[in-house]
Amino acid sequence: MRNDLHGIIYTLSSEPALRELVEHRNSASIPFGGRYRLIDFALSAMVNAGVRDVGVIMERDYQSLLDHLSNGADWGLARRTGGLRLLPPFGLREAHSGNFNGCMEALRSVSSYIRDIPQENIVLCAADWVGNIDLGKAVDVHMRTGADITAVCSEGYGPFPHHRLVPDGDGLARKLLFSEGGPGPGLFSREIYILKRDFLLELMDYCSDMVHDHFHRDALAHYLAGGGKIAVYEHNQYARRITSVRDYYDASMELFQPKMLAELFPADGLPIRTKERAEVSTYYGEQAKVSGSLVADGCYIEGQIENCILFRGVRVAKGARLKNCIIMQDTAIQADARLSSVIADKDCVITQGTVLTGTDTLPIVVPKGTTV
């Protein structure tokens, strides 16, 4: 058991390109993969690496996140000493809007919490990504190199603005590049970092004095300018950052590739934990037809589904046909509806005979609780 590590997950203002998906929630609690919320992947990675104490710095619109995390019991984090700590955005004395401009501002709002962390090292990341990252191995790199900070990086690139690290011959990066999206030199930073606690406090003091809010642009750039070095752990399996509806849809559809699915949910590997709910198994009716789909428990399927992701408690009535759709929990698809490339949020009703046709590049999003 690794008790020298403390987890901090921060949530920032949701990207506007996530549209309806963040109408009622922060991006950290967007449902993904049939039974998860995005934050489950960060939390599970930490718990799987033996982290026993995790602080979650919450942005505004955190009601759904509170409902999901509760006391942390489903991640094994309901503990008398330590465990899950939920940190609302109103910890500062000055009036606060509940929005953070950047990671350093979020950390500053809980600086007394961070100063009290007993562990020597901290895993720091956002909650807007999907993946099954073995942080235990990243910690090994961090310990072996004795670095102040270790970054989880991947080959390739993001379609969105991101940071890149270019390691030197000794495997340590001394340069940080900003990319608007697309390929570039070096490695793509997953923005998951392991840092020494005292080093993080130094970065926070610097940013506080300068009234800087950003982790990469301000804190890391300052550190590297002063001769700092970043150790690198490469994760080249399935991992995706979700910053837009398009990212969300693409990342979901990739789960139908057996290789991607096995990397995210390895049969005998690290489990992704989520909130449990009392649920029955899924029932397929006499006329049901299913192919290439991912289906959670509690569904009742009498229609046809092809390349679909069904969350817990979804109902698909007779004669309904769904193709390339993502249907979130407790949404009902009534008889003879035809849906193609649709993302239906929680608790929607798609009434009898409705036809909704989106495309791969422009999926239709039905907001939470809508009757169509």
Add this chain to the structure above:
Amino acid sequence: MKKECIAMLLAGGQGSRLYALTANVAKPHIPFGGKYRIIDFPLSNCANSGIDTVGVLTQYRPMKLNAYLGTGQPWDLSADDGGVFVLPPYMSAGEKGNWFSGTANAIYQNIDFIDVRDPEYVLILSGDHIYKMDYSDMLREHKEKGAACTIAVIQVGMDEAKRFGIMNCGEDGYVVDFEEKPAHPKSDLASMGIYIFTWSKLRQALIDDNADPNSSQDFGKNIIPNLLSAGEKLWAYRFKGYWRDVGTITSLWDANMDMLSPELIDLYDSSWPIMSRSPIRPPHVAGPEADIRHSIVTEGCVVDGSVFNSVLSNQVVVEKGAHVEYSVLMPGAVVEAGAEVRFAILGENVRVCKGAHVGTEPDGTDSWGVATCGPDVTVGPGAQVAPGAMLYDDLVAT
């Protein structure tokens, strides 16, 4: 810590008529209906009825059951002043300890446990029945009728009655006579093995019964008849709804098939959830070649073959080209490509290899029955498991 009513769940029996399936685990731990294990039903009924203290009496092969129960948290039974308590037989100072010699003896040996909770009433439950029941309604009737004991009864066919404990009631509804498995039943009201006792009456009856060297220390054979002959009021609580004893291979298979018919028992009803401890697994995968009809599938399954009229527990794999029909597949069972499973029960982690056949359709003969493979058994490539077979060990094609 005064409680109005606590439950004592009898979970110590071997379930010997399930043969290989209970060779290594107690019957209440047997997987059922995809998501569940048998004990989930009485435990969830307790939680939903507002009973927060459940003593679980274990004796036969309890290790897996103990681990499954844990703190009782999955059934919302981990409250500060309640909870699930596993009660095994124990040793006492200065004297030799005893195994539980009968259902009544199991409760007798735990009188201290009950006294600490100081309840007015004690609910006695079995760990081998599938049903949804509001025990608080039964308790209300027990109090209204001023009974020493209330027995839940269900109407069965007259031809079936000889398999049950039968209650004969007077015109006022009170029990006048009780017969265990009568050859010529006088009534069709069968005992469901669910009792509510006024604790002071039961406590004395247990002490008296324990002093009788000829008693088999059993509720049906001793305690109930003794209370009757002592002139105590016994009330029959009539239960209408789905209830099945799953003590045999045929009844276990039948009851699993019933789960495919929500009109018999609605497990989707969110006002009466049946709760379970589930392994952490992703949603099930239906592959491009999957054909799943009139079946139950659970998280962690990977299905790329055809599955008709069957119940799949978590982590079951049905490979491309495999065929499963009218069967119950317990957690971790694997059916490889080209294998066929018909009218069968596959225990946990059974592997049916390529081209093997397990079971057949009913052929009208007396020797036909559901084929059963015990846990961890491998049915080798091309091997055949005959209908009605009970497989304890690996099988290789001859």
